[in-house]
Amino acid sequence: MELVVAIGIGVLTGSGVWLLLRPRTFQVIMGLSLLSYAVNLFIFSTGGLRTGAAPVLEPGGVGDLATHADPLPQALVLTAIVISFATTALFLVVLLAARGLTGTDHVDGREHDR
Amino acid sequence: MSDSLLLLSLVALPFLGALAASLLATHARNAAAYLAGGVALVGLALVWTAYPTISSGGVLRAEFAWVPQLGLNFVLRMDGLAWLFAGMVTGIGALVVVYARYYMSSDDPVPRFFAFLLAFMGAMCGLVLSGNLIQLAFFWELTSLFSFLLIGYWHHTQAARDGARIALTVTATGGFCLFAGLLLIGHIVGSHDLDVVLASGDAIREHPLYLPALVLVLLGALTKSAQFPFHFWLPHAMAAPTPVSAYLHSATLVKVGLFLMVRLWPVMAGTDAWFWIVGTAGLITLLVGAYIAIFQHDLKGLLAYSTISHLGLITLLLGLNSQLGLVAAIFHILNHATFKASLFMAAGIIDHESGTRDIRRLSGLNRTMPFTGRLALVAAAAMAGVPLLNGFISKEMFFEEALSAGGLLVLPLAAMLASAFSVTYSLRFIHGTFFGPDPEGLPRTPHEPPAWMRFPVEILVLGCIFVGVLPAATVGPFLDLAARSVLGEATPNYSLAVWHGVNLPLVMSMIALGGGVLLYMALQKHLRSGIEGPPLIRRLEGRRIFERALVFLSWRLARRMEGLLGTRRLQQQLRLVLVLALAAGGFAAWHRGVGPGNLVPQGVDPVIALVWLVGAACALGAAWQAKFHRFAAVMLLGGAGLVVCITFVWFSAPDLALTQLLVEVVTTVLLVLGLRWLPKRQDRPGATGVEVVTVSRRLRDLAIAITAGLGMAALAFAVMTRTPPDLLAQHFLARAYTEGGGTNVVNVILVDFRAFDTLGEIFVLGAVALTVFALLRRFRPASDSLEVPEQQRDQSAWDEARPDRREGDTVADWLLVPSVLTRLLFPVICILAVHLLLRGHDQPGGGFAAGLVASIAIILQYMIGGAAWTEERLRVLPLRWMGAGLLLAGGVGLASLFFGMPFLTTYFAYAELPWIGRVPMASALIFDIGVFALVVGATVLMLIALAHQSVRGHRAERRAETAPRALVPGED
Secondary structure, eight states: OHHHHHHHHHHHHHHHHHHHTSSBHHHHHHHHHHHHHHHHHHHHHTTOOOSSOOSBOOTTOOOOTTTSOOHHHHHHHHHHHHHHHHHHHHHHHHHHHHHHHHSOOBTTSSOOOO | OOHHHHHHHHHHHHHHHHHHHHTSOTTOHHHHHHHHHHHHHHHHHHHHHTHHHHHTTOOEEEEEEEEGGGTEEEEEEEOHHHHHHHHHHHHHHHHHHHHHHHHSOTTSOHHHHHHHHHHHHHHHHHHHTBOBHHHHHHHHHHHHHHHHHHHTTSTTSHHHHHHHHHHHHHHHHHHHHHHHHHHHHHHHHSOOBHHHHHTOHHHHHHSTTHHHHHHHHHHHHHHHTTOTTSTTHHHHGGGSOHHHHHIIIIISTTHHHHHHHHHTHHHHOSSHHHHHHHHHHHHHHHHHHHHHHHTOOBHHHHHHHHHHHHHHHHHHHHHTOOHHHHHHHHHHHHHHHHHHHHHHHHHHHHHHHHSOOBTTTOOOTTTTSHHHHHHHHHHHHHHHTOTTSHHHHHHHHHHHHHHHSTTOSHHHHHHHHHHHHHHHHHHHHHHHHHSSSOOOSOSSOOOOOOHHHHHHHHHHHHHHHHHHHOHHHHTHHHHHHHHHHHHGGGOOOOOOOSOOOSOHHHHHHHHHHHHHHHHHHHHHHHHHHTOSSOSSSTTOOHHHHHHHHHHIIIIIHHHHHHHHHOOOOHHHHHHHHHHHHHHHHHHHHHHHOOOOOSSOOOOOOHHHHHHHHHHHHHHHHHHHHTTTOHHHHHHHHHHHHHHHHHHHHHTTOHHHHHHHHHHHHHHHHHHHHHHTTSOOOOOOTTSSOOOHHHHHHHHHHHHHHHHHHHHHHHHHHHHHTSOOOOSSHHHHHHHHHHHHOOSBHHHHIIIIITHHHHHHHHHHHHHHHHHHHHHHHTOOOOGGGOSOOHHHHHHHHHHHHSTTOOTTHHHHHHTHHHHHHHHHHHHHHHHHHHHHHHHTTTSSOOHHHHHHHHHHHHHHHHHHHHHHHHHHHOOOOHHHHHHHHHHHHHHHHHHHHHTTOOTTOOOEEEEEETTTEEEEEEHHHHHHHHHHHHHHHHHHHHHHHHHHHHHHHHHHHHHHHHOGGGOOTTOO
């Protein structure tokens, strides 16, 4: 289980990093999204992989780590998901505006002749 | 008067006077002069009041708490040396004020001048009275600063600005070194108190840090006292008004470096390092300064270089490591201040009354200004070391020291040569200005100055004569006080007398006098030719080297470094960041060791393995296709997101899964809306061969990506196979219900325990939405994205070709079933949103999820019905939603303050509602409603703003078609 998720995180990271280094803005935004999946999963995984232990208590009950998963990484990742959505939206609009202003979708705002 | 009051007022009065002067009217010349003169005289009187204590060998001391935590006190301390300097600063200060009153034009903002002058006087008093090294460095910097302001007083001239800048750069750099050096001394001694420092001479000299401390302190002292090779700032400082030159750049400021060397002489001197550094600097400065002074055509330039030379003489005396040398140095500091200040004032009078300072144009002024001429003659003779004047006596002492300094023949010869030079330039000053034929073509007709302008010169010249004739009776006791305060028991016997019989120094004096006169006569032809600059070393100009160094440091070096290390290419920057991050991670792993943890991995479930097979394929596919097939890449990205979502569900994180799913939907819509405005990119295989450079770059990036992926996988595996540390989990799990009133622990953390974070987060989200909105308001699509997409063109052509159809009918027909369903689903989705919101505290859901669901409901209507249709029926005001959300969330937080609780404290209870039953009512729910409202507003604002671009794009397109001329640049 752990190995599968770890490999998954690795593949997401590798794809994200590859796209991050590409010259077109759209590729970079894709890369950032993939990278944010990887990072969110990694933060989430620091609480351990547990099945059937959602951190939802019985009414009136007191929770315990033996029966419930660690809620803190989940709370952190929930925030991170929303923030990465905001980042993606902002970056998308910036890249559209840059494309309109510069006429190119190269990350440097101009084409290089190499 | 108590000691502390006396010392404090001596330092504080000038500053208060400066403040008062700066408040005077711009042209209140007389008021400012009276104020400044009064302050200087009071200061002098205060110094005199201290004389009885000082003369009986006492030390005045006052201590005030400054930074007691660091054991640092503000200490004022007056011994003989400080007393002498304080007297010089206030006494010559008073004379300079009188002189400046007549020198300064009433057109200048004179109160500002006196304000700077007084502030400088205060800084000088603070410096010489400092009983603490840190405090000394502070006042040292203050003197540099006020010197800068005074040199730049006539800031409308380029020369003044340049001179001020050069002086500040050199002396402030030196001051910085000095500060470092003083800190080192403080470190060696263990205290910054001057008394403690002066008592630990052996500890300092034997410490391994002695040499660095010495070099740093001397860098400060030698720059300030304009010693070679830092001497070049002083001639440029002559752009200051002449009273400033007389006061700062001959009598006081430039003596500060010497003062410091005298002050620290008992603890720093006596070593070979001191002898070689101080002595060499002094010797070179003495000779070079005197040599250059001969060939100056500007009166003030001549005096500036002669000042440099005399400062070199004093430095050399200090560098000889002999007690008698120290006494001679202090004596010459006094004598030089007297005759050089009066010479500067005389030069100022000549400039003021004749309009020029150029020796080549001046001549025969003795007939028009006889009195000034005689005063200048006496002062210049003192400078040249003519017998019966003060300069002669200290020069004799210098010769004696040079002769007795360890059998070096270099020293006496150099001393004699420099002395001859000084005779030559003194002769040039007097002979060139006051003798010879009547001057022609001067800007003004020369005449005697007002009596009061000459008065300070008269006093100083009288001083030269009295000290010269009766040294022991006049200056003797004061010199003794100063020398004794430095040397203590080690003060040598010396005799201040005009006549010591015929001895070697006297012979040297006579040779120098005769040689100087002969040299002047021999140089007549050369000097008359009017060539600028001294022969032989004309090209060795300190200023040019300084400017070159500055240009190199601040411009060329910076540019070269930028060219070498900087890039404007984002890809290279990102590559660098990634490689550095990898290196940092690798270093940490190598340093601390990494490997799988102690937990036994759980067995692999084939379902999750299969899911991740799909997920990995999606991620790789998105990476592969993002360049040429953007739509496919967006779909594949969504696939990867869904796999992440499934992983969250699988591993007990229902809240995350819900949020991930909804965010995935909204992000996909957003990206698809954006695709429209990106340039078309066609993949034509084989159209152009891929270049070698590109291939190698791709291989490199691939290597980075694979390394990063492997590293993250290894790291994640290592983390997951270790028992997670129980930092806060237990805390939150135990208190979520009992203190937060909710069973969904993740939601309780978000809206209760860590509500402040969430509040910050929704502010970020709101700010992002507003930024997106603002950016899109000014959005200008690229010209090749303006035209209507192919599919829409086909549909419109079909509609227009038929008279019974209107534009847009085809789209509506094709999406008939989805649109009916979507409209039916709208209320259902809205109810789902409310459901998620209300149950969020106890079950998976919450404000974020509910807000996203609601905005999906709205954006679905836009997608199906189009912007116009939807907005006719459903008016969403996103800004109001956002505002209400922020107010609600912030308001709930503030409300807790009214109950005397900290910000964002929550309260919960159960309410019995008819028919519905027991309902949990937590104030956190209201907070969550705020989050919900903001998320709805922000998401809808962004999506609608982007969706509206298509409408605007169409309009622009249509306008361009119908009236091509109407589309002028800048028109909206």
